[in-house]
Amino acid sequence: MTERVFEVLNRTIEHPSYVVAKDQLVEAVSISRKLNGAAIFLSGPTRCGKTQLLNDVQVELGKPPDLSSDLLEYSGLGGASDFVIGSIPTKPNSKTLLTAMLEAVGVKAGPNQSAHDLQARLCFAVREKGIRTIALDECSHCAERGAHLSKRGATDHFKWLIDQTGVTLILAGLPKFQVLIDENEQLRDRTLSTIELFPYAWSNGADATSFAAAFSEALCNMQAAGGQFDFDFEELVVRLYGVTGGRVGMLVRILQVAALKMKSKTLTSKIISDSAIQLTQKSLNAGYFFGKEAPQKIDLVRSYIHVMQDAGLDVTPESLIDLEALEAA
Secondary structure (H helix, E strand, C coil): CHHHHHHHCCCCCCCHHHHHHHHHHHHHHHHHHHCCCEEEEEECCCCCCHHHHHHHHHHHHCCCCCCCHHHHHHHCCCCCCCEEEEECCCCCCHHHHHHHHHHHCCCCCCCCCCHHHHHHHHHHHHHHHCCCEEEEECHHHHHCCCCCCCHHHHHHHHHHHHHHHCCEEEEEECHHHHHHHHHCHHHHCCECCCEECCCCCCCCHHHHHHHHHHHHHHHHHHHHCCCEEECCHHHHHHHHHHHHCCCHHHHHHHHHHHHHHCCCCEEEHHHHHHHHHHHCCHHHCHHHHCCCCCCCHHHHHHHHHHHHHHCCCCCCHHHHCCHHHHHHC
16 A cells, blocks of 8 residues: 555656646746757756656657668667666766766766867767757756866857757756856856746745645545545644655655555655654754744745755845744734
8 A cells, every 4th residue: 555655756846836837847848959059947946846747748748769760770779769868976087977878878088088088989979879959957067066077068068069969958956057058158048948846936926826726636646546634734734844845755755655654555744754853954944844833934834945055046035925924914
């Protein structure tokens, strides 16, 4: 029972901001292909669903490489896709960045190869395999302290790949990566408008409703798998918002842990509370949000601000709402 409930939570929740971002990304890829290559930045805080979005778009847009059937059979690419996904490692340098892109297209880097050799292999592999789209997750690692690569050096690699191959390059990561795009005028001019997948803000009524709807859809999926519930929905959605800061991906993660903890087919608020506390650091205040008293609205707003500021965005209480008026209300 618990494993079945856990598995259904792997299904994508088609909540409003996710649908908008997906539609924008699908359209951007189509435009990029007609322009013979471009970069697309998918921006958002951790646990907002960027990786799930990349996987879903890969399924929708990925097709067998545009090669002859004989060549596909000869090269072993019969079941391959022209849309591939990779991930940039922490503290990247030129070689590890190029290696990550090579691995994304299914090629292992040889020992002791220079960055120049890796570039040549990458360019050849993209053309030989008929790759049209490369999505790279965790691109913001290039913008973090400790990266063994200058900001200009990282973005020049991306610009070079687009120019040499005409590939569509999707770069997914934290908003801090935007600075690298803005500071490299050549990559900036090859990058389409940034696509944002952000958490829902509790101070916005429509956002609060969308977050509750995402929670409801997840529960419906669990119920279809045989799960039952014993809690007050409206109370629990407020507490879950406080812990997640409006991130649907984080919400699903908590429910997945809760599904694994279920001893019977009934999900209770105690199970969800224990899961949220076990899954998060104390800085997220899960213990407070699942305490005896209902959390204050002012703390829900601050939870969202905390998530956005952690992602590198300059969000202040004043930019969202008058907290004093909210607290008085």
